[in-house]
Amino acid sequence: MYRSHSCGELRSSHITQEVTVSGWVQKSRDKGFMIWIDLRDRYGITQLIFDEERTSKAVFEKAKTLGREFVIQVKGTVIEREAKNAKIPTGDIEILVSELTLLNASLTPPFTIEDETDGGEDIRMKYRYLDIRRNPVKNSLIFRHKVSMEVRKYLSAQNFIEVETPYLIKSTPEGARDFVVPSRMNEGQFYALPQSPQTFKQLLMVGGMDKYFQIVKCFRDEDLRADRQPEFTQIDCEMAFVEQEDILNVFEGLTRHLLKEIKGIDVEKFPRMTYDHAMKTYGNDKPDIRFGMEFGELNEVAQHKEFGIFNSAELVVGIAVPGAATYTRKEIDKLVDWVKRPQVGALGMIYVKCNEDGTFKSSVDKFYDQEDLAKWAEKTGAKTGDLICVLSGNTNKVRAQLSALRMELATRLGLRNPAEFAPLWVMDFPLLELDEETGHYHAMHHPFTSPKPGQLELLDTNPGDVKANAYDLVLNGNEIGGGSIRIHDKEMQATMFKHLGFTEEEAKAQFGFLMDAFQYGAPPHGGLAFGLDRLVAILGGQETIRDFIAFPKNNSGRDVMIDAPAPIDAQQLKELSIKLDL
Amino acid sequence: MYRSHSCGELRSSHITQEVTVSGWVQKSRDKGFMIWIDLRDRYGITQLIFDEERTSKAVFEKAKTLGREFVIQVKGTVIEREAKNAKIPTGDIEILVSELTLLNASLTPPFTIEDETDGGEDIRMKYRYLDIRRNPVKNSLIFRHKVSMEVRKYLSAQNFIEVETPYLIKSTPEGARDFVVPSRMNEGQFYALPQSPQTFKQLLMVGGMDKYFQIVKCFRDEDLRADRQPEFTQIDCEMAFVEQEDILNVFEGLTRHLLKEIKGIDVEKFPRMTYDHAMKTYGNDKPDIRFGMEFGELNEVAQHKEFGIFNSAELVVGIAVPGAATYTRKEIDKLVDWVKRPQVGALGMIYVKCNEDGTFKSSVDKFYDQEDLAKWAEKTGAKTGDLICVLSGNTNKVRAQLSALRMELATRLGLRNPAEFAPLWVMDFPLLELDEETGHYHAMHHPFTSPKPGQLELLDTNPGDVKANAYDLVLNGNEIGGGSIRIHDKEMQATMFKHLGFTEEEAKAQFGFLMDAFQYGAPPHGGLAFGLDRLVAILGGQETIRDFIAFPKNNSGRDVMIDAPAPIDAQQLKELSIKLDL
CATH class of the missing domain: 3.30.930.10 (Bira Bifunctional Protein; Domain 2)
Known part of the structure; x- marks a missing residue:
């Protein structure tokens, strides 16, 4: 029998019991006269203690040779821990080891088996079987x-x-x-x-x-x-x-x-919500409604003025970004750059700051007076302190662009709370x-x-x-x-x-x-x-x-761990009555 | 709403209730002044009644047009059935129909939608969606x-x-x-x-x-x-x-x-049981142990006599078939033919009848006396009234042959009871x-x-x-x-x-x-x-x-319902960088 208990279940109530546990060496601290090992399995971590005085010399020496991710089985007595660890459920106890069996050795893993690993995506995928040992996966x-x-x-x-x-x-x-x-x-x-x-x-x-x-x-x-x-x-x-x-x-x-x-x-x-409403209000058929920033269509109030870009646009539409009136010129420029990226594709962005004093400051003050801008604020639901961002152009395109901006800003503003479900x-x-x-x-x-x-x-x-x-x-x-x-x-x-x-x-x-x-x-x-x-x-x-996903594929459809897809041999092709046509 | 109840749930307690049910017309009996329809869904069958006196003329006339497997929705009142049917859970009631909606018509199905259908395997597979309507599937x-x-x-x-x-x-x-x-x-x-x-x-x-x-x-x-x-x-x-x-x-x-x-x-x-034991005792690594007929190896008692076939065999082995001593010569000949079929492959079969009077009658009486045959009976565990069937030859082959015979005889003797689990x-x-x-x-x-x-x-x-x-x-x-x-x-x-x-x-x-x-x-x-x-x-x-299996394939690996596999077009082959090599 490889174990009487998992590495996640021993508590104070087990103190004095003889137990057997198996698992992986998470880490080892060697103080010379004493060695502590964190032993890990799917269910948790249990601390093992090897003590020059209480552990046999053979076992103690063997414990010194154990590296990270070695697989071991130990027998021992559950004892009370001197320095308790309230962070883990087994933190009140440790096992004073009397017998130690090395079940398998391990090379040094290519990345640390920790919640926050030092391994990048590629190496983690190649050694997915090690990645799976990490708690997050x-x-x-x-x-x-x-x-x-x-x-x-x-x-x-x-x-x-x-x-x-x-x-x-x-x-x-x-x-x-x-x-x-x-x-x-x-x-x-x-x-x-x-x-x-x-x-x-x-x-x-x-x-x-x-x-x-x-x-x-x-x-x-x-x-x-x-x-x-x-x-x-x-x-x-x-x-x-x-x-x-x-x-x-x-x-x-x-x-x-x-x-x-x-x-x-x-x-x-x-x-x-109807599809039409979602497209009109969020520019998107899968709106995130954990936050507002609903679209305000501005054709009625922004067209037929002197501003040619809006006049020729099929749709002029804006959102009120809460509390963003304080954005600096530089921050706004960056936002404009963001919407002009090829992935978004807007030609430009007009903004209106809804100042704390009730006035408006826009990038198109030449064409629109305060009264005009107040109407924009009304249509977009903007309050003092908000920033109105306005895009214009072909209806489908501009909706997609403004939707992308809305999601980006919501992310930046922390409005997409993963613990909230809408x-x-x-x-x-x-x-x-x-x-x-x-x-x-x-x-x-x-x-x-x-x-x-x-x-x-x-x-x-x-x-x-x-x-x-x-x-x-x-x-x-x-x-x-x-x-x-x-x-x-x-x-x-x-x-x-x-x-x-x-x-x-x-x-x-x-x-x-x-x-x-x-x-x-x-x-x-x-x-x-x-x-x-x-x-x-x-x-x-x-x-x-x-x-x-236990064994995902990369963006080229490859499983880099098993190295698939792969060529197959001529005999197999022949049996399938196909040949390559490269 | 297509239904208030399924076709399986109405009981006496529902009598006088107005209900809506939907389903398939299982069968229809038209007595001229009265029509009964068995309406079927996954959950059961409910009888509908249309009555010249109590049903509106329009509904009554429409009911006359309904064929097998038509899909309908009806509204009506649950009433007590005159001729109750104790065989089905809904047999105490019927629905007096007031409204009838034809949801879909049906061609006459290619086989009957009954537990015992008139459709053969091939046609059932082609119309598997109809086959699935049958209770057994x-x-x-x-x-x-x-x-x-x-x-x-x-x-x-x-x-x-x-x-x-x-x-x-x-x-x-x-x-x-x-x-x-x-x-x-x-x-x-x-x-x-x-x-x-x-x-x-x-x-x-x-x-x-x-x-x-x-x-x-x-x-x-x-x-x-x-x-x-x-x-x-x-x-x-x-x-x-x-x-x-x-x-x-x-x-x-x-x-x-x-x-x-x-x-x-x-x-x-x-x-x-060990593999070795299973092979020795049942000639098979997956023995059916719902019944006996264990192998008796006879080399020791059947070799070194005058019978050359046995003498030259690697293994001589028999089973005792319970109660089969009464088999006629013709029946035994058929059994010999059975083991000689290519699927089994034995070269012949020797038999011993264990007569009720304690004597033995074998097909090799020329070579073996009563005392010899008594030893065969002992080795195979045969009792009076049993028939001992003996095969010989290469160990692996003869075990497989005798195992096939054992299973065949057990099936014929009704020893493989599907309600028993071993x-x-x-x-x-x-x-x-x-x-x-x-x-x-x-x-x-x-x-x-x-x-x-x-x-x-x-x-x-x-x-x-x-x-x-x-x-x-x-x-x-x-x-x-x-x-x-x-x-x-x-x-x-x-x-x-x-x-x-x-x-x-x-x-x-x-x-x-x-x-x-x-x-x-x-x-x-x-x-x-x-x-x-x-x-x-x-x-x-x-x-x-x-x-x-909902949609099984046939012995050529074809799904005859959807007609797959099938050729794909040249463009698709090209995109996959393969060509046919027929």
């Missing part, structure tokens, strides 16, 4: 497990059935982003890995499964932005015989349950989205999303205006889930494919099985999928998902 | 969910953490059976889909995760035998600082928990297995399995004799789990790779990351993996795993 993985368990318990209790859908499926219209898998048994043919189990969960509804969920890996072969992964995990759900309201209630319930169970936080009924439903998304490059419309969510009742007719005339029965769950400025009521009618689905540019043959080749299924009594249904990686990171109060 | 999927939940609850309560390991990994030495995934971002390179998360779970142990589990999809591109799938699900587990006994206890506990919670069955402590640990597996084709040894479990203490030396001289710290959990003649204590020492792992025929370079290229990890304080560890598909099927009392 270890605890994130344990946290993820707890969240997953709570999700499963909650949904099971609500009669949802977790059904495993296949991983080896068929390439879809978003095929360009599919990972494919050559089939040895079916020469020249390929499986695809699912970008989501979308069609399968709909088929489960056709199959009468009624309430389905699955915590499931999904795959997307796209250029990886920071903090995306080629494989990611979804909490995927679908329900039959439901309206939008039913789905919102269930998953608001799930989210509230998680906040309560995991964070101990009670949240009010989630606010709801969920929000964003509803009534457009059904279609214009691809500005090709001029074609494509499905904003996916081709199975139903339009709002009575709007199908608009598809021919004003496709961009058609609203969908689609909704996103937003948490602290992140989309953590999204879904829709699906089309369940074969004719409507065919119409939708047509509008998305599929020929009848293409639709049949790709989705014939779904269209067929809709002929055999498909019930009304809808659902939602949460991004688990992101959800867990946000609940854990972190910005990045990587520490919540 | 639906209930199997729900059963699988329950088993998975219980596994997760049990292991979580024991401090196991579910960690998701990656699906896009690196090709392994069993590479020939890897599915591979070309990487778009890393031209000419490939990921592999995991055959198991073996190395990752070991790295989690090196990382101090201590107790890991995961219910996880695994992939193997091999020629599919009848009841295998290219993607399958494992309950994968690993523990650090454990000996074999610790692991057996935990997973015996898990299995006992499942039998108790899911089947309501209490099982004694699981018996244990778990068994088989232990002390050989470390290596001789590949008879190549003459090389390969790892019986995998290259990370540790040899029994002190046996490493045998590797050079008698590799086939080295026993491993490896164990299988067998249930009713099926291997449902297997595992081992792993090697955690870098040198020993290097030695093992060498003996398995890896060059140093190959070992480093494939498993450098694991060997590296072993240098940084790898703890002793071991684990086990259960095959979930099989486990669930056996717990569900079924022989085949297919009904416990």
Whole structure:
């Protein structure tokens, strides 16, 4: 038996007991006549003491040779500690060691196994198995497990059935982003890995499964932005015989349950906002509503004056930055530089200081008098002491720019408190989205999303205006889930494919099985999928998902620890009936 | 709101209530003045009644048009049923319908949606979404969910953490059976889909995760035998600082928990048997011990007589088939034909009838007298009324043949009761297995399995004799789990790779990351993996795993519903830097 207790459980009540513990040497202090070792395992740290007088010479000498991260097993007696350590639960005791077994030695680790390590991202990823020993990573993985368990318990209790859908499926219209898998048994043919189990969960509804969920890996072969992964995990759900309201209630319930169970936080009924309102008010379909700084549109009060830039703009819009009227010229210049960075892309920024004395000082005083600026303050909700930042230009672009500025300023002002949770439903998304490059419309969510009742007719005339029965769950400025009521009618689905540019043959080749299924009594249904990686990171109060993934890939899609992907040998290629085409 | 109640929950206590239910038309009986419809959803069946007198004409006429599998919503009053049906929980009531909405029509389904369907395997798979509506499939999927939940609850309560390991990994030495995934971002390179998360779970142990589990999809591109799938699900587990006994206890506990919670069955402590004993006694490393018919080796008593076939055989071995002495000559001939089938491959079979009068009648009476045959009966444990079946030849082959015969006879005799559960640990597996084709040894479990203490030396001289710290959990003649204590020492792992025929370079290229990890304080560890598909099927009392998989593939690895795998287009191939080589 390697241990009678873990390194996290011994207390004063164990004093005088003979115990066996195993673990890693966290650190060792050798005072010549006495050696202390902090022994670590997943559950905690326990101090070992080796004492020239009380420990046998052989054991004492062996203890001297132990380095960091050596794996040892010790037997000994729990004794009271002279210098108690209130910071750790085992701080009242130590183990006076009588037997010591070296289970494995260790080279000096390439970075320190401490909460604050000296290792950079790259080296930590290469030695991820050592990184996982660190509390921040270890605890994130344990946290993820707890969240997953709570999700499963909650949904099971609500009669949802977790059904495993296949991983080896068929390439879809978003095929360009599919990972494919050559089939040895079916020469020249390929499986695809699912970008989501979308069609399968709909088929489960056709199959009468009624309430389905699955915590499931999904795959997307796209250029990886920071903090995306080629494989990611979804909490995927679908329900039959439901309206939008039913789905919102269930998953608001799930989210509230998680906040309560995991964070101990009670949240009010989630606010709801239309997509149009979110775009107008926050410039963004996933607004962070932990703070204000809502958009004030200024066209009415800022146009038709002498200022040409505003007059020619489609949209003039500003936000009031609380308490920022004291910004120096230099600080404001830096802000202007920030919005002009290519990542944001604004051409410039106009500002108005709302001075403590009730006057206004702006960068466009030449064109606007105090009365004009007072109207700007009113529209943006600015109070004395605030700084109004105003951008102008093409509506979509300027909204995105001002939204970026709003988030940046909120971060700088400490308004994005990771311990605060502000969920929000964003509803009534457009059904279609214009691809500005090709001029074609494509499905904003996916081709199975139903339009709002009575709007199908608009598809021919004003496709961009058609609203969908689609909704996103937003948490602290992140989309953590999204879904829709699906089309369940074969004719409507065919119409939708047509509008998305599929020929009848293409639709049949790709989705014939779904269209067929809709002929055999498909019930009304809808659902939602949460991004688990992101959800867990946000609940854990972190910005990045990587520490919540045991073995993440880097921005090139590589696992640097195992060095994958890698070439495969000629024989294997031959068996798969493919060759390289470099 | 589509429904106030499901089709499974209305009882006498609901009589007089106004309710709304939705579902599928299971069947319709039209008596002219009255129509009854059985409405079905996941939760049950509720009878609807439409009555010329009490139902509006419009609703009544519409009800006449409803066909099988139409999806409808009805409102009505719960009333007492005249002819109660005690077979279903809702059999005391029916709904007198006042409103009827057709939610979706249905073509006539290609097979009946009944427990006993008229659809064959192929058509059921093509329309799997209809097959899932049938109770046997639906209930199997729900059963699988329950088993998975219980596994997760049990292991979580024991401090196991579910960690998701990656699906896009690196090709392994069993590479020939890897599915591979070309990487778009890393031209000419490939990921592999995991055959198991073996190395990752070991790295989690090196990382101090201590107790890991995961219910996880695994992939193997091999020629599919009848009841295998290219993607399958494992309950994968690993523990650090454990000996074999610790692991057996935990997973015996898990299995006992499942039998108790899911089947309501209490099982004694699981018996244990060495691999050698299992092979000698049952000819098989996964014996079904629900019944006897243990092997009796007869060399001692059957050789050195005049019967040349036995004299030249490496092994002469028989079983006593209970009560089969009454088999006619024709029946026995059929049995002989059965063992001579190519799938079994015996050259012939000798029999001895143990007559009721205490005499013996054998097919080799020319060579053996009554006294000889009495010894055979003693060795095989045969009683009066039994039939002794004897095979001879090469030890391994004849054991496999007799094992097949034993299982076949047990099935015919009804000794394999699916409601009885006989778990068994088989232990002390050989470390290596001789590949008879190549003459090389390969790892019986995998290259990370540790040899029994002190046996490493045998590797050079008698590799086939080295026993491993490896164990299988067998249930009713099926291997449902297997595992081992792993090697955690870098040198020993290097030695093992060498003996398995890896060059140093190959070992480093494939498993450098694991060997590296072993240098940084790898703890002793071991684990086990259960095959979930099989486990669930056996717990569900079924022989085949297919009904416990929502969307299984056929024997050619095809999903006939979605028609995958399928060709992909030239552009996609080009982006992946591969071309076909047919």
